[in-house]
Amino acid sequence: xxxxxxxxxxxxxxxxxxxxxxxxxxxxxxxxxxxxxxxxxxxxxxxxxxxxxxxxxxxxxxxxxxxxxxxxxxxxxxxxxxxxxxxxxxxxxxxxxxxxxxxxxxxxxxxxxxxxxxxxxxxxxxxxxxxxxxxxxxxxxxxxxxxxxxxxxxxxxxxxxxxxxxxxxxxxxxxxxxxxxxxxxxxxxxxxxxxxxxxxxxxxxxxxxxxxxxxxxxxxxxxxxxxxxxxxxxxxxxxxxxxxxxxxxxxxxxxxxxxxxxxxxxxxxxxxxxxxxxxxxxxxxxxxxxxxxxxxxxxxxxxxxxxxxxxxxxxxxxxxxxxxxxxxxxxxxxxxxxxxxxxxxxxxxxxxxxxxxxxxxxxxxxxxxxxxxxxxxxxxxxxxxxxxxxxxxxxxxxxxxxxxxxxxxxxxxxxxxxxxxxxxxxxxxxxxxxxxxxxxx
Amino acid sequence: xxxxxxxxxxxxxxxxxxxxxxxxxxxxxxxxxxxxxxxxxxxxxxxxxxxxxxxxxxxxxxxxxxxxxxxxxxxxxxxxxxxxxxxxxxxxxxxxxxxxxxxxxxxxxxxxxxxxxxxxxxxxxxxxxxxxxxxxxxxxxxxxxxxxxxxxxxxxxxxxxxxxxxxxxxxxxxxxxxxxxxxxxxxxxxxxxxxxxxxxxxxxxxxxxxxxxxxxxxxxxxxxxxxxxxxxxxxxxxxxxxxxxxxxxxxxxxxxxxxxxxxxxxxxxxxxxxxxxxxxxxxxxxxxxxxxxxxxxxxxxxxxxxxxxxxxxxxxxxxxxxxxxxxxxxxxxxxxxxxxxxxxxxxxxxxxxxxxxxxxxxxxxxxxxxxxxxxxxxxxxxxxxxxxxxxxxxxxxxxxxxxxxxxxxxxxxxxxxxxxxxxxxxxxxxxxxxxxxxxxxxxxxxxxxxxxxxxxxxxxxxxxxxxxxxxx
Numbered sequence: 047x048x049x050x051x052x053x054x055x056x057x058x059x060x061x062x063x064x065x066x067x068x069x070x071x072x073x074x075x076x077x078x079x080x081x082x083x084x085x086x087x088x089x090x091x092x093x094x095x096x097x098x099x100x101x102x103x104x105x106x107x108x109x110x111x112x113x114x115x116x117x118x119x120x121x122x123x124x125x126x127x128x129x130x131x132x133x134x135x136x137x138x139x140x141x142x143x144x145x146x147x148x149x150x151x152x153x154x155x156x157x158x159x160x161x162x163x164x165x166x167x168x169x170x171x172x173x174x175x176x177x178x179x180x181x182x183x184x185x186x187x188x189x190x191x192x193x194x195x196x197x198x199x200x201x202x203x204x205x206x207x208x209x210x211x212x213x214x215x216x217x218x219x220x221x222x223x224x225x226x227x228x229x230x231x232x233x234x235x236x237x238x239x240x241x242x243x244x245x246x247x248x249x250x251x252x253x254x255x256x257x258x259x260x261x262x263x264x265x266x267x268x269x270x271x272x273x274x275x276x277x278x279x280x281x282x283x284x285x286x287x288x289x290x291x292x293x294x295x296x297x298x299x300x301x302x303x304x305x306x307x308x309x310x311x312x313x314x315x316x317x318x319x320x321x322x323x324x325x326x327x328x329x330x331x332x333x334x335x336x337x338x339x340x341x342x343x344x345x346x347x348x349x350x351x352x353x354x355x356x357x358x359x360x361x362x363x364x365x366x367x368x369x370x371x372x373x374x375x376x377x378x379x380x381x382x383x384x385x386x387x388x389x390x391x392x393x394x395x396x397x398x399x400x401x402x403x404x405x406x407x408x409x410x411x412x413x414x415x416x417x418x419x420x421x422x423x424x425x426x427x428x429x430x431x432x433x434x435x436x437x438x439x440x441x442x443x444x445x446x447x448x449x450x451x452x453x454x455x456x457x458x459x460x461x462x463x464x465x466x467x468x469x470x471x472x473x474x475x476x477x478x479x480x481x482x483x484x485x486x487x
Numbered sequence: 488x489x490x491x492x493x494x495x496x497x498x499x500x501x502x503x504x505x506x507x508x509x510x511x512x513x514x515x516x517x518x519x520x521x522x523x524x525x526x527x528x529x530x531x532x533x534x535x536x537x538x539x540x541x542x543x544x545x546x547x548x549x550x551x552x553x554x555x556x557x558x559x560x561x562x563x564x565x566x567x568x569x570x571x572x573x574x575x576x577x578x579x580x581x582x583x584x585x586x587x588x589x590x591x592x593x594x595x596x597x598x599x600x601x602x603x604x605x606x607x608x609x610x611x612x613x614x615x616x617x618x619x620x621x622x623x624x625x626x627x628x629x630x631x632x633x634x635x636x637x638x639x640x641x642x643x644x645x646x647x648x649x650x651x652x653x654x655x656x657x658x659x660x661x662x663x664x665x666x667x668x669x670x671x672x673x674x675x676x677x678x679x680x681x682x683x684x685x686x687x688x689x690x691x692x693x694x695x696x697x698x699x700x701x702x703x704x705x706x707x708x709x710x711x712x713x714x715x716x717x718x719x720x721x722x723x724x725x726x727x728x729x730x731x732x733x734x735x736x737x738x739x740x741x742x743x744x745x746x747x748x749x750x751x752x753x754x755x756x757x758x759x760x761x762x763x764x765x766x767x768x769x770x771x772x773x774x775x776x777x778x779x780x781x782x783x784x785x786x787x788x789x790x791x792x793x794x795x796x797x798x799x800x801x802x803x804x805x806x807x808x809x810x811x812x813x814x815x816x817x818x819x820x821x822x823x824x825x826x827x828x829x830x831x832x833x834x835x836x837x838x839x840x841x842x843x844x845x846x847x848x849x850x851x852x853x854x855x856x857x858x859x860x861x862x863x864x865x866x867x868x869x870x871x872x873x874x875x876x877x878x879x880x881x882x883x884x885x886x887x888x889x890x891x892x893x894x895x896x897x898x899x900x901x902x903x904x905x906x907x908x909x910x911x912x913x914x915x916x917x918x919x920x921x922x923x924x925x926x927x928x929x930x931x932x933x934x935x936x937x938x939x940x941x942x943x944x945x946x947x948x949x950x951x952x953x954x955x956x957x958x959x
Contacts, residue, residue: 082937084748087578091571093551093564094837096537102529113533115554126532133606135527135614166574187750189937219751224759225880229751294523295629295665295672370521370529403754404876408887408905411665411672416885418878420754437883439876439909464752465939486883486911487957 050075051208053117054099054198060121061103062202064128068143069103070205070331073198081165084187086173088166100330100369103127104143108134111369141357144331144367145203151327151334154320155210156236160194168216172232172246176220179250180228186249188218190242197326205332211235213323216242217463219421220249225259225436228252229401229421231274233460233470235325252400252422255434262423262435264484268396268452270389270426271476273459275402275419276379277467282405282415282444284316284374284469287340287348288366289355291410298413298445302346308448311382314341316350316366318375323462323470326375331367335375338364350374378472382454389453389477391429397483398424398431402440403466413444416484441484453477488514489556490642493538496561497644503569505544507583509645511794512538513836518636520610524629525617527610537836540564544572546580548818552837584820584827586797588648593791595655595784597684601636604685609634612688616662619694625701628667634660641794649796657787657943658687659930662697666704673704675873675889680787680930680943703871703890711904712893716959720866720952721908721918722859722894725927727869727886728849728948733931735912736777737847739881740804740812741830741935742819744842753935754879757912764810771808771916774852778803779814781829781845787930788845788944790832795840797829804847808916816842834940841936849948852922859921859952861897867906867958868892868899885909907959914956921952 050073057071078094101124102111110131114123169190176186197209215233222228230248234240271279286297299307317337318324328334331353340348349359352367366372390398405417416439423435455475462470493512500508514536521528537554542565549571551564613632620627636658643651663676677696681687723731739756743749758764780801781790791799795817803811815823816831819842833840860868869888877884888906892899908915928947935942 080937082748084746084750088547088575089581089748090548090550090839091575092839093549093567093571095551095553095555095560095564096837097554098535108527109529111529111531111533113531113535115535115537130530130532130606134530135610137526137528139523139526164574166576185747185750187747189751217751221750224762293629294631294663296663296674403879406874406876408874409672409674411674414874416874416876418876418883420879437878439883439885441885464937465934484885484909486885486909486914 048117050196051198055200057099057101057120057124058200058202061124064124065105066103066128067105068202069101070143070201071099071101072330073097073099075196077160077194079162079165079192081169081190083169085185088169101127102369103131104140105131107136107138107140109137109140110134139354139358141354143201143203144205144333144353144363147204148332148334150207153210153327155194155212158237159192159212159214162192162237165190165192168242172216172218172242175243175246176218176250179247180220180222180254184220184222184250184253186218186220188216190216199328199332201332205328207328207332209327211325214240215323215462216245218245218249220253222253222257226253226256226434227421228256229274231461231463233323233462235321235323255424255431256422257434259434259436262438262485266480267483268393269478269481270393270396270398271478272400273473273475274461274467275399276476277461277471277473278402278405280377280379280471280473281468283314283448284377287350288372288374289349289351289359290371292349296410298411299346300411305346306344307346307445308341308344309451310343311454312341312344312448312451313339313380315339315378316374316376317378321460322376324376329365329367330369333363333365333367335365374469376470376472379454379474381456381458381474384453384455386455386457386475389455389475390426392453392477393426394428396426398426415444416441437485439484440481442482447478447481450479450481451476452479488512488536488640488642492556492558492561493642493644495558496538496540496565497646499562500540500542500565501646505542505569505646507543507646509541509643510538511836512642514640515835516638520613520634522613522632525614539836540568541839542568542572543581544569546577547572547575548581550839581818582821583817584825586647586817586827589792589796589798590650592652594653595682595789597656599685601656601685616694616697619698620664620701623698623701625705626667627664627701628672629665630663632660632662643794643796645796651792651796655682656684657682659943660693662693664697664701666701666708668705668708671708673707675700675704678930681785682787682789683785706902707904711902714867714903714906714958718955718957720863720954721956721958722863722866722868723951723953724870725948725950726871726929728951729929729946730872730875730886731915732777732849732948733844733847733933733944733946734877735881735884735915736804737779737844740814741842742813742815742823745813746819746822749935752937757880757882758810766810768810769808770805770810770913772919773807774922775805775808775916775919776803776850777805777847778850779844779847783846786846786928786945790845793829793831794833795827795831797827797831799829802828805916814842814844816840832942834942838936838938838940843935843942844933844944846928846945846947848926848928848946849922849951851924851926851949854921854923856923856950859923859950860894863894863952864896866894867903868894869906873905882912884912884915908956910956915953918953918956919951920954923950925949
């Protein structure tokens with residue numbers, strides 16, 4: 047077994063010896079396994095075994111990066127990188143990498159995921175659960191993905207640490223008819239808490255309810271969002287909380303520090319906690335990750351920072367350093383005090399949306415965008431699901447929607463799928479007022 | 488890349504009980520620059536190199552990849568792929584459509600070799616766009632840009648005797664600007680892509696394009712009027728024609744999607760066996776022919792052999808308004824009892840090759856741009872778009888105009904603020920009654936697969952005239 051920590055630290059020493067002012071190296075040994083399935087059968091099983099060391103270094107405020115895939119080639123790669131930095135351009139806003147020595151929380155990664163070789167039973171469990179809900183003719187497709195990473199980080203500025211990150215997720219979409227489908231996900235950092243049949247059952251349940259959809263009508267609706275679709279919105283708001291989004295004017299939260307952006311029932315955090323698919327004990331600069339409340343009871347409190355952006359904004363770093371810019375890891379919405387049923391009952395006439403895709407902005411600073419609900423779309427009257435609808439689009443504003451949140455459930459689910467509900471999040475059922483719905487004409 | 492390891496992996500796979508085996512090595516020498524407001528945030532340079540093994544056994548497919556180049560690692564990934572192929576335990580056994588073995592090598596040439604362009608010049612090429620923006624008289628609130636240069640070397644071998652080598656340089660650039668005026672903002676982004684050398688920048692004319700966009704955004708803020716929602720004619724520029732061709736023709740014509748293999752992520756298609764639309768069904772006006780062609784030299788989606796070793800050729804997707812030919816890889820072709828048309832692409836050694844578009848565009852017609860417009864009494868000319876999306880069966884789509892003008896009695900009158908067309912695939916293509924002579928292309932990165940694989944593509948077309956569509 048290679049002494050990965052020793053080799054990673056050696057890269058720091060070598061880069062310093064070559065003249066780098068500051069340098070961070072992060073080595074990841076990753077084992078990834080995936081099954082893709084459709085029409086109730088496995089299409090392909092995929093295995094990746096990769097290792098790489100990301101190196102980012104600064105010299106006279108010039109910042110360059112590389113990836114080393116073989117420790118034996120590190121000398122040559124670093125010499126090339128130093129050559130590059132000397133002809134690169136100065137970044138006056140570079141404030142240096144995070145400094146200090148830290149104690150990190152103990153990683154709680156699940157070794158069972160590392161040794162997981164037979165994944166097919168989990169897929170079968172989900173497919174069978176969907177069939178149990180929606181009948182034997184239901185057609186399901188999706189992915190099962192498991193990862194286990196050993197991470198070794200060293201920085202010339204002090205931080206040094208090891209982390210182990212495990213995650214397993216299943217995403218299943220079940221079709222009871224050509225245009226009637228439901229989507230369920232099961233996300234966990236440990237095998238013990240992973241129950242793929244829950245995702246299958248949810249997908250099947252929605253698919254069954256979604257049968258015989260009719261064309262929906264345009265209008266302004268109150269809407270109950272399922273945790274999966276609300277996870278997509280949490281991802282939008284969390285990315286816009288990154289200081290980089292503020293600097294590049296791609297956020298609705300520009301100039302919103304200290305201002306009310308939502309009702310008091312809205313508290314949003316970023317927290318790569320041990321339960322999350324995004325679990326990690328330090329960020330890409332070696333700063334311990336932590337819970338950051340960016341919207342506290344409706345008031346916008348902080349942007350998400352790395353060391354450089356914290357300096358620019360004259361504040362403290364938040365443990366959100368990605369390799370180059372700050373990034374959210376795992377947005378969470380604080381639970382409310384309502385049950386799912388109570389949220390439904392608050393709607394005289396509205397919609398229950400379960401999933402969405404293809405979210406695109408006209409203007410990310412203003413917040414105008416549209417997204418296309420998919421899978422179950424339901425008309426709700428007096429708290430009861432009346433019928434299944436199709437072919438509708440949310441055409442609204444991300445800031446206005448945040449302000450229109452009117453109810454939050456106690457129940458929350460850890461959700462993630464593809465690029466659509468990303469990053470992973472902890473998401474409740476949410477009642478939102480006055481959402482604008484359009485359709486093709 | 489160590490070819491002997493790739494050959495060894497195939498040899499080792501063939502010593503096992505497999506129905507089919509392939510090994511694909513890929514090395515990517517990648518340069519990436521990230522700039523904000525003309526300042527180089529970071530310059531990244533790396534080589535990523537590895538190989539994958541895809542095995543079919545017992546009617547199932549196993550895929551394993553590694554970036555460790557050794558014979559023992561090669562044996563490990565073969566064993567893993569074989570184990571996983573067997574474990575699929577499929578009722579409907581998979582097989583591939585027949586193909587002849589190919590032994591060849593191909594390259595995409597560079598007129599101005601990227602390696603001869605010093606780092607300083609590369610950075611300066613990008614920062615000069617910011618200088619042009621700074622002096623164009625429009626208040627730029629933010630500008631970000633990226634440039635990626637990727638020299639891709641591939642070596643593909645399979646158990647049927649194919650041996651294909653290729654060297655392909657790809658250059659991509661992306662610019663985003665936010666314009667502020669009178670307390671309001673508007674935004675625009677442009678993507679540029681090219682297969683070849685540094686001459687790409689001579690062709691792109693980025694500074695000119697971004698300055699144009701900045702002035703357009705200022706006009707949208709200060710002069711554009713809202714549209715009264717009603718039915719009217721719509722004249723779409725090549726950028727809008729291209730995105731429509733990509734989203735509502737290229738994607739629904741992907742055979743893997745039609746067969747349900749992407750049902751959970753990218754979705755299915757409004758085209759399916761036994762449904763209202765199939766090969767031979769009319770989907771648009773006679774004037775509409777949409778082609779996907781990987782063989783356009785220097786295009787962003789250029790290739791001569793796909794990642795299953797099948798020779799590339801143009802595919803006529805919608806032909807004179809009729810659904811004509813799906814995009815296939817060998818797996819989907821076998822399921823539909825046909826032949827692959829070379830549409831299998833993978834973005835790296837650690838990703839399976841799946842059905843993808845290359846360069847999807849509307850074929851030109853016979854009218855001039857002026858003739859298209861002069862025959863419109865009342866309508867909108869939508870030259871470019873901001874927001875867009877389409878549902879996962881690829882039927883309900885929406886395009887919001889960025890640069891747009893009212894047309895009244897054949898004349899462009901005043902700018903329009905963010906006009907919206909939200910309609911179905913069938914209505915969009917049926918409404919087209921006029922197509923101009925000249926095709927123009929835009930570059931894009933198409934998302935599909937899980938993990939997502941961003942495929943470099945062109946979208947394109949001439950100007951299109953649509954009659955009586957609902958605009959708001």
